[in-house]
Amino acid sequence: DAEVNIRKKTFTEVQTERLEQAERTVLIKCPPKLNEKKLLQYLSSHGNINSHFFFENRGVHALIEFSEKDSVASLQDAIGIPNAAEHHVVPFKSRLFTFTLKNPVTQAAEETPVHLSPQSHIPVKELIQKLCHADDISSQMCILLNEYQLTEENIKLRFLACSLVRDFARAYFPDSTVKPFGSSVNTFGKLGCDVDMFLDFHDMQKHATKMKKGPFEMEYQMKRLPSERLATQKILSVIGDCLDNFGPGCVSVQKILNARCPLVKFSHQPTGFQCDLSVSNSIAVRSSELLYIYGCLDSRVRALVFSVRCWARVHGLTNSVPGAWITNFSLTMMIMFFLQKRSPPIIPTLDQLKELSDEKDKHVIGGYDCSFVSDLSKIKPTKNTETLDVLLGDFFEYFGNFDFRKNSINLRKGKEVNKPESSPLYIWNPFEQDLNISKNVNQPQLEKFVAMCRESAWILQKEDKTQRMINKEPWGLAALLVPFGKSNSSKMKSRMKGMGSETIRSLLDSLKLNNANSLQKAVGK
DSSP states (O other), X not given: OHHHHHHTSOHHHHHHHHHHHHHTEEEEEOOSSOOHHHHHHHHXXXXXXXXXXXXXXXXXXXXXXXXXXXXXXXXXXXXXXXXXXXXXXXXXXXXXXXXXXXXXXXXXXTOOOOOBOOOSOOOHHHHHHHHHTSSSHHHHHHHHHHHHBOOHHHHHHHHHHHHHHHHHHHXXXXXXXXEEEGXXXXXXXXXXXXXXXXXXXXXXXXXXXXXXXXXSOOOOOOOOOSOHHHHHHHHHHHHHHHHHHHOTTEEEEEEEXXXXXXXXXXXXXXXXXXXXXXXXXXXXXXXXXXXXXXXXXXXXXXXXXXXXXXXXXXXXXXXXXXXXXXXXXXXXXXXXXXXXXXXXXXXXXXHHHHXXXXXXXXXXXXXXXXXXXXXXXXXXOOOOOOOHHXXXXXXXXXXXXXXXXXXXXXXXXXXXXXXXXXXXXXXXOSSSTTOBXXXXXXXXXXXXXXXXXXXXXXXXXXXXXXXXHHTXXXXXXXXXXXXXXXXXXXXXHHHTTTSOHHHHHHHHHHHHHHHHHHHHHHHOO
């Protein structure tokens, strides 16, 4: 029931609540021999603690969420500056602290084991073993979801990372906020994924509308620049330098200011996250909210997405390095499209969500209408009762036989539309309607995807579960997470009729390559 209650909040409510929570939170590097009760007892002298957890990241850390923001200030007042005998320190006071024992010998004797919250998912090999003990494919998909999805603790840590960056941004822009977008907040994030965050000044614009009273037109004197892009580059350049020079635990800071969307990449050691910081990316935030709505509407949506994404990663169809392969975002949009096409549909089209929207849902960004309903209770639940195993098999069947040469994928309408141009894979950007989100995908990668879909559909239809269990072989979803191609490349050849021989050759080569690497890669992000 609690899960249902959490799920029904709007995207903005959840964001606001979590950002506020993060402002009352501190992160402590704990002494190696720790007594949990004593630590909490001491911290409670600064104020009531709402929640806490411990995790391992080059030593044990504690995330402490106080009930009141004042408690953080009270604790900061009691904390000293590091002894600068060996190094000189930059005197920036953050909410990252190191605690050590004053009397290590006597206090260490009181050590108690603490429960550590995992911040990464289990390796694919272990996952496959777990899946083999399930009762059916639907249960396997739920197990995978539970192993891979972001935990409550991990989400708190992500919002804290944003909040700590915000403390820096506020030195220059007191009204700014730093918010996560993308997989950290769209309900499809996997443990270990990067934190995409953006610097937002929009709260200042809301303030501007209040200044209409009185006889004067009043405005701040601000520096004017020839373009928004230049302003973004300058802001990120300065904040990037600031994190690099003064940010505790911010390492490997890279400023990538000439990208289509300028950003600063850095590694945040205290939380263990790789972070990408950009400036107000409104359309990306709308995409995050759209996926959040789809993920909340029906529990099957997330289970299917996590299974298909894990499958794609194992077979080298997706990759954390940019290239000609399908991105996780494109793949997720393909799954959403497939769910819109079910009979009856499992999720509504974007046009249907737009029809349900009211005045407060209006969003026009850069001339694009990005309006859709934000209140989940206005969306009627689906009448579709298909089980997860049916959906998984049908997904592979559907895209294994999709006419990619002629058709494109349109989530606004929820139907195939003739391709407007000749990219191998054409998925309409749901908001910027003249863009193809999968423009990077080349023909060999698309054909490899189609071949893998056909192979997977075939395995699910033909396999004898009992026989495979007797032989102690992976079955169901687990059988799809083992790289193909070694034992059955001759069978695959016969199922690829109608593909160009060049593509088959490159496909089989990539399979040989992938066999060794894909398990390695899949354990990664």
